[in-house]
Amino acid sequence: MADAEPKAEDEEEGGREINGDVLETIFSNVPVVDLVSPSRVSRLWRGAVSSSLRHRNPLKPWLLLHTQSTRFPHATTFHAYDPRSDVWIRILRPPIDYVSALKSPHSNFLYMLSPATFSFSYDPLNTDWLTVSPPRVWRTDPVVARAGDSVVVAGGVCYFEDDPLAVEVYDLRARAWRTCESMPGNLKDSAAASWISTAATGQKLVLTEKQSGVTHSFDPVSGSWAGPFYLKSDRPVISYQIGWSDANGLILAGICGSEDAERIIIWGIREDDFSCEEIGEMPEEFVSSLRSDSDNSSINIRVAGNIVYVYSTGEAEKVVACEMIDGGGCRWWRVRNVVARERMITENLVFSCSEVGIGEVQWAMRMNNWRFEIVE
16 A cells, blocks of 8 residues: 655665665556565665666656545545556545536636536646635636636537637636637537537647548637648548647547448647548457447547547546657556446546646645545
8 A cells, every 4th residue: 555654774885775766667667556665765766766766667648547435425435547558547635626517627626616616737746626606707618728727618608609609718817708719600510519529739729520530729828719720630430539648749530431340540630731641450359349339429538748548438437548659659558447347337437637746646645635546
């Protein structure tokens, strides 16, 4: 269990016990949540932990799985998949104050929105939550995303509101809402999170219609829209999902072909002309593993660093990971999901993705009294 911290020992004594290179090799086989305690033993051990995480077995983005009960008091649980060690981690933390159904539109951004309250979190482990007044316009299925120092809320408007394409931006520095240019008119019939895939590219928000691939970008600083743009892939795509990572920029995961012969392909998207360059195709056995009996099932993705997590929207226990290799190519594997299928009936399951380091884990342990347990 990764929740105890030893008292610091004499550095020379630790150095006589085990050579630094040997320590690095040992630590390369230890999950990061179990490296917090060794990193506090001595300067030698701390250096060995750091070197091991940089060179021997580097950190990789976590897939975060949040569950929220659909029944009062809407209790939440938190698990994380660490691909570096191929383990699931149970994260024991205080409950999240309930506002409404928990959602995550992209990366590590989580939010809950009700007519009275807007609560959201965007740090790597979602340790901190900010609760503010809601947008002026009442919405049921809006596009919500953080881009730079802004949180954008667009579309998804209730039928009795005047503007179905209304856009409001919450400024994280000014701690205030402002109204911006409405969404483009050609999105009138799809201006809701159910129909649009979202990616935040640092300072801008990119929206893509899931069925057509028509794409627009929004600059929250100027409050203006650009587009439409058309994703130019070399194969016909019937379903589009986009994501963003600092390492690889805009990413497209597309379903190609007919229902009888579906293929899932990952592309990189050039931001200057929105042309797509193929990165890799998912092996057929993994495509088959994502298929669901649900008629409304499709795929969704979470992206961070060099990893794209692809999961079934109909059966969230089905997850496939794609690691984009420097210099080209992909490594694919199936992620075993620790959430039992029967729990999915009574719980809202939400995936997010984040680059989590030993510093974030240590902070959560020390400052927030969280506990991390490896799930056997």
